[in-house]
Amino acid sequence: ALAVSPFRINLLQAEEAPIKIGFPVPLTGPYGAEAQDQVRAGQLAVAQFNDAGGLNGRKAELVVRDDKLNPGEAATRTLELVEKEKVNFVVGSLSAAVQLAINNVTKERGVIFNSISQSDAINEAADFSKYTFHEALNPHMTSGAVGRYAFAKFGKKVAFLTADYAYGHEMVRGFLEVGKEFNVENLGDIRHPLGTTDFSTLLPRLQALKPDILCISNFGRDQQIALKQATDFGIKKSIQIIAPLLSHASRVAAGPQAFEGVVGGCSFYWGIEDKFASTKAFNDAFRKMYDGKLPTDYGALGYGGVRTVLEAVKGAGSVETDKVVAALEALKYDDYKGPQYYRKCDHQSVQSVLVIKSKSKDMRNESDVFEVLSTEEPNEKYLRTCEALGHKS
Amino acid sequence: MLQISKLNAWYGASHALQDVSLEVSKGEIVCLIGRNGAGKTTTLKSIMGLMGRARGSVTFKGEELLRQPAHVRFALGLAYVPEERRIVQGLTVRENLRLGLVASKEKKREAELIDEIAAIFPRLAERMDQEAVTMSGGEQQMLAIARAMIAKPDLIMLDEPSEGIMPVLVDEMFELFRSMKAQGTTVLLVEQNVELALGIAERAYVLDHGAVVHQASAQALLADDEIKERYCSV
Amino acid sequence: MAGLSFDLIALQLFAGLALGAIYVLFAIGLSLIFGMLTVVNFAHGAFYMVGAYVGLYLISIGGNFWICLVAVPIAIGLFGLAVERVLIRPLYGRGIDYPLLLTFGLSYVMVECVRIAFGKTGYPFDTPEVLQGAVDIGVGYFPLYRLFVIGATAVVLLALWLFLEKTSFGLIIRAGARDPQIVRVLGVDVSKVWLIVFGIGTAIAGFAGLLAAPLQGVIPEMGGTILAEAFVVTVVGGMGSIGGAVLAGLLVGVVVSMTSLFAPEMAKVSIFALMAIVLIVRPQGFFGRAGLMS
Amino acid sequence: MTETTQSIKQPGAATGSWYEFATRHRASIVAAVILVFPLLMPFTALAVNILIYGLYALGFNLVFGYLGLLSFGHAALFGTGAYLCGIAIVHLGWPWYAAIAVGVGGGLLMALLIGVLAIRTRGIYFAMVTMALSQCVYYLFYQAVDLTGGENGLRGINVRNIDLFGLRIDFINPMVRYYVIAAFVIAAFFVMSRILASPFGAVIEAVRENEMRARASGYDVTLTRLLTFVLSGGFCGLAGALQALHLSIVPIEILHYETSGLVVMIALLGGMGTFFGPMVGAAVFLVLENVVSVWTVHWQLIVGAIFIACVLFFPAGIWGTLIARGRR
Amino acid sequence: MSAAEGHAREIILRTRGVGKTFGKFVALNNISAEFSRGAITSIIGPNGAGKSTYFNLLCGAFRPTKGSVEFEGKDVTGLPQHRFAHMGIAKSFQITSVFPQLTTRENIRVGLQALVSRYDIWRPRARLTELVERADDLLALVGLWESRERAAKTLAHGEQRALEIGMALASQPRLLLLDEPTAGMSPEETRTMMDLIVKLAKERTVILVEHKMKLVLGISDRILVLHHGELLAEGTPQEVRQNEAVKRVYLGQREH
């Protein structure tokens, strides 16, 4: 293969520009580690595609950009990717606001975007674009699964500590909706501003409410600090804490003590490799590519996001937008966590939700931080209905 | 005591002092006179080490000063009363006076020395805890002089001390300089009130355009009609 | 409002004071540096953060929290001295803008260096064993460590107050900020004073970072949030006034905790609303002297 | 900072240096540079951002460089312009030009509101009151989720085509978008140049230099300050409105104090109180950030180091230093 | 003073019982005085007597705590300071106060402009060429024409004092308040300035605060003496010079 003349390579390249996938993620800033995992796994998906011969020999390429977790920057970067880099697809984002910003740009320009971060808004008709797919879970699904597990088990009196933004509100809404089935009693919802570093002024009040369950609906650093301080205030002694979304990176950053006993949800955990061959294959490939490292939840999303798009390209035999959209809509895939597919009306990936608990002993390796309590199987009934989302059925 | 030779100083590119040489002996009162912009202030600033760029030689008590920063010069016994008074905003009169002592060896006798100076300037005594910048122009001038005097320097440089001071007090002030001299303090005085200044000074230098154009004893200058015509009496 | 009792309000007040303590600690360093050097130290948050990381590092190589309490301020203080000497000193006399820009750049550099050295994700920072748990303070249980923070802050304040009041340092500091030249003429080596003040200010910042670490864990960005809030504290108290910073820090803590009780989502904006009101009514803050920096 | 001292030259006293030439023809030079600018930039959207941030900094500089007040709340003016423009399009369905006008009006009005409250304070206190008030504005827009989208930002400010004198222009096309926005920016530069050269421009400088003396000379210092702040709000509002049209979203971050801080940095980097400084600062800052961040994730290290170097070695800002050289 | 005689006894400025207190300190108490048009009135008095404070009341920088100020028959008490300048009252500062970064000429020009255009943001100021010409005339008048392109802060102290007066003149005042105009000036410049003041007084009313007694006694039509915030004496230079109280608290025994 090394004998190919340079001349030919040039020709080939000229004929077949690579399939470009724009990948805006927040490489800098507080979620840099998660973003890095997204990139790693995205690269893996691209490498696998290329190793398998690409699209009739045409290779794919990931064009990574730092969106700095800022929607404005993300929009600019997406414009760069679309207008200058002329990418065929965009996959990425780590926050709701950023994905909506990217979505707004790609929607207007008819570019396929596969979003790999959580949001309920992206499913709704107002923001929906036929070019946009949502590989990640959404708050409704996550909190639903966690709620169904927890309300049955820990009690009916529930209090909430919620980050005061769309994502937090969406999770509470999800919990309350499930709560109706269980007749839970809502003792109160205390909302804290995003980026709060001290919860000491909120915790005594929550404690005074004497709930069975405290739902902490926030994310990242807010969640780490809230859990840490809740531990300090001794809240866990009498109250079960649940969080809709527990991320691998947060758990590692905050340490086992803070997360001890907290129950929450996630879309992916490497430990389900015993259950799904696809997970095993993904884990192994990832290990192989990154010296034994295991993929995290966000990494898996990066993988899934890129891989499904490339799969659809292969299926469609083309990179033409409309054909790829059709192929994605038709796709039934099991790439890393069991069977999944994109629902027709809102392009939400219908998938399983894992209910997990942080663990602090019997760890098999440094990535072994959660224990899977239960798995909620993929089912459209756990999603908000297409009508509720405002889609014409 | 103070010897300056071939002193040159610049503001940016403009050459403000050109080869100024002068000397002050211990216990003398020496006067610098000259028109506005002649370079009197610049000379004092160079001696105190406040000019960015200065060349030549300034020796005080035998020590070369030109490379030394201002605070070291103070420690050697030099004091300076700038022409714009430079009363520190936000401090009271007392604090301004204390400031005159913080770096001095006499610091332990602070209260005593403040009383002493207050006796000399009764007006300041009345105003001890007033914010200093709200005082009248003349009061500020007194404070500036008091602040420089309080640490008992060996040589005090005064830049137009009588500016804005009422006549009775000007007389008193010059009387004060005379008594300072009697106590062994040397005085280098820049003054527009030339007649008065020459009345207490031994010698004087006349500056013009950044250079010394004349030097003589005070009597000789007072007798000199041209000097009188030019620099004296309003 | 359900569940509002006297005990709860009292506990809430206490939580506010504890929260205020960290603000105070952070803000006095800021205020000191500003009041003296007229340097708006945008890197103060970075010093705070580095303080926490140095503590983390010392513990990882076998030190303990008590050693850190001494070693961290010294280390950060020395670092501060170096920064003043090399970077800040050339800027004196150029107004407040340039030091501001420089320290802004410096905070970028420091944060990024920490990211390179320690990674982007944060680390947990365990509360020292003897200070774990909560104690009954009469109105309810309160974490012991937070009480410790209040105490440590009080000690630092007392030491600083003694230092400024019992020496002429305080006077020199105030005068030097307005007219360094005249202070020099009066025999004080102002550059040395500035150097020391900057060192003290940063040492306190590092100390605050260390104290905050067991409360929130450490991440490279931890200095950013507190910086904005601490600016509020310094300004409300009056720039350059230590007493003002203390009063305002505690006030801000209490205001935050009280808003948390009634409208928690407004906790953050309440800080800024407070500042706007204070400054509109009293433009120089509680103890600030009019005229400084105008 | 020093450019202003010589801004009034006797006719005939000119020295014929490039600096003189540049000062006299500053508006036309901006126009010329802006015309070829996108070709020099890594990508067009960045070029547009530079224009917009340059304009934002231009407005800010009026208050900071010329009036001598450090505002840390300009994000409120920029952001209000952006949000009102966006809201006019998304919720009211107004045409783009009306939306821009609304944005400018929003900037003016917000500046008036903040100005009336803050203008009595000075120095660092002014910076802090403006910051506090702008944080309150942030909170206001953050909570008005129905209008602004809250944390998720305002989406859907989609202007596909611009109808101009019967001509339909494709606003999605990056180059077209650039030139449309550039037209507004050039106009704003022209207006700014008139303001600075006007009698009022001299008053602004006088107030900066010595408030007490200005008052004694017969100038109403408070009113002058307020008026300048409001004018600045107009420029920033326009910049915000253009930003909304350019990105087709308004993120809540636009109102964050970091956006206020950014413009301070840009103005200082370029050279405060100089006419082109803000634009130069915006270009250098954004290009730097862009280039370095593509190259390494540790871009903050490099950018920070460059800031430090600029402060130490180009104290008058990049453009300010060039001017100082040019004058000699 | 032929001009003064022409308008004999026309009162341009009158204060009725004005007083000013700072906190508890009474800086000025119950001063009633009249100033006739076209005359040079000097205010003398010991340091801290309240002269500058009185000036600040007359030019609107302070608001009196008691009493009223009347200018050309109108009550102007409490108006904002800039309005005083518009009405034709200008003051020079005892402690130099100029626009430090601006050129000497621009300093004066800005002063002149206040009467012509304050809020015009559109027309180029370069069009107001006559302002520059008038500025140059004024600069020549106060002897600063050669320094016209220098930044004001680079002037020597005495030159700044001259600029200070130039700026007061730039407001084209009918009433000119000069607070120690010759402080810090060399005798030679002082003489020039004195001539200038006499010349200026031909067309306008001048009130002067000075400590240089020869100057004051030589050119004043009338002298007010303040002491401890009160009016101690009032009269012609001759009368004041003879006044024993004035001698005691202010002049001293030296022959003036």
Ligand SMILES: Nc1ncnc2c1ncn2[C@@H]1O[C@H](COP(=O)(O)OP(=O)(O)OP(=O)(O)O)[C@@H](O)[C@H]1O
């Ligand atoms: N900061 C400065 N920058 C540039 N030139 C200056 C500066 N200060 C003074 N000069 C110039 O240097 C020369 C000498 O000034 P200096 O202040 O020494 O004069 P002086 O004799 O003290 O005058 P005066 O009696 O007016 O105080 C003058 O021509 C003055 O204009």
Ligand SMILES: Nc1ncnc2c1ncn2[C@@H]1O[C@H](COP(=O)(O)OP(=O)(O)OP(=O)(O)O)[C@@H](O)[C@H]1O
């Ligand atoms: N803001 C203030 N607060 C307190 N006292 C003040 C304030 N302003 C002035 N004073 C006091 O009022 C008195 C009168 O001051 P003023 O400046 O009028 O004196 P003056 O007659 O001009 O004296 P000089 O000849 O020294 O300039 C002084 O004793 C001064 O200390």
Ligand SMILES: [Mg+2]
């Ligand atoms: Mg002088």
Ligand SMILES: [Mg+2]
């Ligand atoms: Mg006075």
